[in-house]
Amino acid sequence: xxxxxxxxxxxxxxxxxxxxxxxxxxxxxxxxxxxxxxxxxxxxxxxxxxxxxxxxxxxxxxxxxxxxxxxxxxxxxxxxxxxxxxxxxxxxxxxxxxxxxxxxxxxxxxxxxxxxxxxxxxxxxxxxxxxxxxxxxxxxxxxxxxxxxxxxxxxxxxxxxxxxxxxxxxxxxxxxxxxxxxxxxxxxxxxxxxxxxxxxxxxxxxxxxxxxxxxxxxxxxxxxxxxxxxxxxxxxxxxxxxxxxxxxxxxxxxxxxxxxxxxxxxxxxxxxxxxxxxxxxxxxxxxxxxxxxxxxx
Amino acid sequence: xxxxxxxxxxxxxxxxxxxxxxxxxxxxxxxxxxxxxxxxxxxxxxxxxxxxxxxxxxxxxxxxxxxxxxxxxxxxxxxxxxxxxxxxxxxxxxxxxxxxxxxxxxxxxxxxxxxxxxxxxxxxxxxxxxxxxxxxxxxxxxxxxxxxxxxxxxxxxxxxxxxxxxxxxxxxxxxxxxxxxxxxxxxxxxxxxxxxxxxxxxxxxxxxxxxxxxxxxxxxxxxxxxxxxxxxxxxxxxxxxxxxxxxxxxxxxxxxxxxxxxxxxxxxxxxxxxxxxxxxxxxxxxxxxxxxxxxxxxxxxxxxx
Numbered sequence: 001x002x003x004x005x006x007x008x009x010x011x012x013x014x015x016x017x018x019x020x021x022x023x024x025x026x027x028x029x030x031x032x033x034x035x036x037x038x039x040x041x042x043x044x045x046x047x048x049x050x051x052x053x054x055x056x057x058x059x060x061x062x063x064x065x066x067x068x069x070x071x072x073x074x075x076x077x078x079x080x081x082x083x084x085x086x087x088x089x090x091x092x093x094x095x096x097x098x099x100x101x102x103x104x105x106x107x108x109x110x111x112x113x114x115x116x117x118x119x120x121x122x123x124x125x126x127x128x129x130x131x132x133x134x135x136x137x138x139x140x141x142x143x144x145x146x147x148x149x150x151x152x153x154x155x156x157x158x159x160x161x162x163x164x165x166x167x168x169x170x171x172x173x174x175x176x177x178x179x180x181x182x183x184x185x186x187x188x189x190x191x192x193x194x195x196x197x198x199x200x201x202x203x204x205x206x207x208x209x210x211x212x213x214x215x216x217x218x219x220x221x222x223x224x225x226x227x228x229x230x231x232x233x234x235x236x237x238x239x240x241x242x243x244x245x246x247x248x249x250x251x252x253x254x255x256x257x258x259x260x261x262x263x264x265x266x267x268x269x270x271x272x273x274x275x276x277x278x279x280x281x282x283x284x285x286x287x288x289x290x291x292x293x294x295x296x297x
Numbered sequence: 298x299x300x301x302x303x304x305x306x307x308x309x310x311x312x313x314x315x316x317x318x319x320x321x322x323x324x325x326x327x328x329x330x331x332x333x334x335x336x337x338x339x340x341x342x343x344x345x346x347x348x349x350x351x352x353x354x355x356x357x358x359x360x361x362x363x364x365x366x367x368x369x370x371x372x373x374x375x376x377x378x379x380x381x382x383x384x385x386x387x388x389x390x391x392x393x394x395x396x397x398x399x400x401x402x403x404x405x406x407x408x409x410x411x412x413x414x415x416x417x418x419x420x421x422x423x424x425x426x427x428x429x430x431x432x433x434x435x436x437x438x439x440x441x442x443x444x445x446x447x448x449x450x451x452x453x454x455x456x457x458x459x460x461x462x463x464x465x466x467x468x469x470x471x472x473x474x475x476x477x478x479x480x481x482x483x484x485x486x487x488x489x490x491x492x493x494x495x496x497x498x499x500x501x502x503x504x505x506x507x508x509x510x511x512x513x514x515x516x517x518x519x520x521x522x523x524x525x526x527x528x529x530x531x532x533x534x535x536x537x538x539x540x541x542x543x544x545x546x547x548x549x550x551x552x553x554x555x556x557x558x559x560x561x562x563x564x565x566x567x568x569x570x571x572x573x574x575x576x577x578x579x580x581x582x583x584x585x586x587x588x589x590x591x592x593x594x595x596x597x598x599x600x601x602x
Contacts, residue, residue, distance in 0.1 A: 004427075007425070007426070008426040010420075010504075010506075011420050011424040011425065011429065012426060014416045014417065014419050014420035014505070014509070015417055015421075015426075016416075017412075017413040017416055017417065017472060017473050017474050018413065018414075018416070018417035018473065018474035018480065019432075020473055021470065021473025021474050021475050022432075022435065022436075024454075024473070025447065025451060025470050025475050026439050026442065028450065028454075029447035029448075029449075029450035029451050029454070030442070030447060030450075032450035033450050036449060036450065043453070043456075090343070093336055093340060100337075104344060106585075106589055106593075107344045107347055107348060108343075108347060110348075110351075110582075111347060111350075111351075113530060113585055113592075114351075114578055114581060114582075116534055117534040117552065117577065117581070118534075118536055118552040118556055118574075118577070119354075119555060119573075119574035119577045119578050120350075120574075120578075122555065122559055122570065122574055123353075123571070123574060124350075126571075127350060129366075133369075136366070140369060165347070169596050172593055172596045172597050173597060175597065176597035221441065221443075224443070225443050225444070225445070227536075228536040228537060228552075231536070232559070251445055252537075255448070255452075256541060261449050264449055265449050265450075268443075268445045268446045268448070268449065271443055271445060272443060272446045275441065275443055276441070279441055
């Protein structure tokens with residue numbers, strides 16, 4: 001018993017901050033949130049158990065819930081592939097035969113560091129305003145652009161463009177991945193007269209699959225959680241006409257504007273299930289298209 | 298005679314072949330050069346597009362109010378630097394207060410992150426204890442969990458503790474290794490360090506804490522640096538946490554102050570609003586310029602954000 005203690009004590013001692021945090025800030029709150037999701041709770045009186053009512057209301061009668069899902073899924077489906085495609089293209093351009101790569105890499109990465117800040121969200125709202133810089137550039141070419149931010153038809157695209165602007169970190173990860181592909185594969189292909197496109201589909205893509213998979217999972221989770229830029233650009237409530245009602249913005253409003261903590265907890269749990277499902281599908285499907293180098297020997 | 302003739306034929310053939318090879322090499326070099334030129338042209342154009350919004354912001358922050366939306370030129374007719382001084386005092390409290398608040402929260406959060414995450418990472422990477430792999434998988438699972446799921450119960454918890462309108466809800470979690478990303482980053486780094494170091498120190502009678510403090514930490518400065526820089530930038534830019542926990546303007550951090558500025562003055566004083574936006578980005582840009590290498594290596598190895 002004593003030996004058991006002395007053997008384990010240092011490990012648990014070093015782990016203790018994380019352990020306390022895990023129980024008090026993660027596990028406890030997750031379970032509490034599950035409990036709240038079955039109650040009506042306004043922070044004034046104690047939570048009152050109402051069974052599945054929150055979930056039933058959400059799926060059958062809450063139009064804004066469906067709107068929020070629609071907005072968020074559209075955003076994820078547009079922003080993630082666009083960002084990854086940009087990142088891969090630029091990474092491949094930077095990968096071979098350039099000496100000044102460091103400068104470009106820095107320029108392309110900078111927006112990713114700044115992009116999630118409030119300052120950039122404020123800037124974006126003005127860039128895409130009716131009289132903003134984007135329309136000024138367009139009118140220079142004789143095109144009359146819409147009022148991007150206040151038009152419900154186009155407002156979501158301004159956020160997709162903001163996401164594309166921040167392709168820096170997947171680009172860096174792709175670059176690291178491209179570097180690890182052996183050069184002689186391309187040289188052999190070159191001698192055999194293989195076209196560039198075939199080199200891309202037959203060498204680059206398969207060997208990069210693990211990295212693509214990693215980026216895809218990470219960026220999808222990230223996109224589902226988008227909050228501050230959507231919050232600022234939509235004036236905090238999903239305007240115009242709920243076209244920017246991101247799931248997280250809706251959740252925030254239910255919780256902290258209307259103090260429907262029980263309902264907001266149910267929303268949070270649905271988000272958790274959605275993200276878990278996506279990650280699960282990605283992992284299950286990965287064995288069909290992702291092969292790791294060291295599996296083969 | 299005959300052999301001479303064949304020799305001559307062979308020679309000329311060889312010469313021709315060499316010539317063809319030289320031409321095709323030159324051709325290939327020329328092609329490569331042209332390829333590089335195209336690439337540079339494209340990349341320079343792309344860089345301009347990428348940087349344009351930032352330059353627009355910078356120029357709008359010193360433009361006279363009536364010029365911001367009327368001219369395409371990035372160069373203002375007159376430089377209106379008092380956008381900065383007016384904006385700085387454009388809210389009931391001066392921006393100095395918000396900068397001090399942000400600095401307090403950020404510095405304490407960075408310290409908390411470095412200490413608690415390196416503790417956890419040291420336990421996971423170097424110490425043996427029952428349940429290690431179980432807790433490790435739990436830690437990896439928490440990386441996936443969206444903050445929004447724990448947000449409401451955490452808020453209730455902190456409200457009951459009377460911590461709302463203080464910095465404690467923002468700082469204390471950082472001392473409890475709440476950011477799994479940094480734990481993961483440090484584990485990756487610690488694992489690369491040779492085990493013999495620990496073993497030799499253990500034989501010399503070093504306690505685990507001494508090994509952590511004297512051997513592991515000093516060897517892990519690059520990883521610590523990367524974690525410090527990223528936690529600085531993320532906490533500096535954090536909006537959701539302060540938005541929920543800070544209601545009193547005296548406690549506002551810079552992002553909250555910016556939002557207040559937009560709501561109260563934004564439509565009438567664009568120049569000042571952009572000037573304050575620029576100042577909020579300055580620390581991040583400075584960090585990026587100073588620590589570019591660490592930042593870029595950090596992402597390439599762990600795939601953060």
